[in-house]
Amino acid sequence: MNGRPLAGRHAVVVGGGWAGIASAWRLREAGADVELLDAQDQLGGRSRGVPLGDRLVTLGGKNIGKNYTRFRGFVTDHGGGDWEDLLLSCWKGDGIVPVTTL
Incomplete structure (x- = not known):
């Protein structure tokens, strides 16, 4: 988006x-003050991370095939590395991190 057309808006x-994460990010890029609400205490929806023994694994909402280019681009822009590694990653802080770095 060019400029900040939503500056001063909530x-x-x-x-x-x-x-929801992508929407909040785009609104923030456009200048809005954004509040992101979720019923869970962790972001990610159906693909949030959950403990499995002593590891954190992502549940995976669905298979994200190669045709989901915009989704994959968003993930890459926010810290997702090699796409296949994303299967063992989760959202932490301001980006996506591999589970192995937690």
């Missing part, structure tokens, strides 16, 4: 899954 995004 937006509330309900749902912290991938669509």
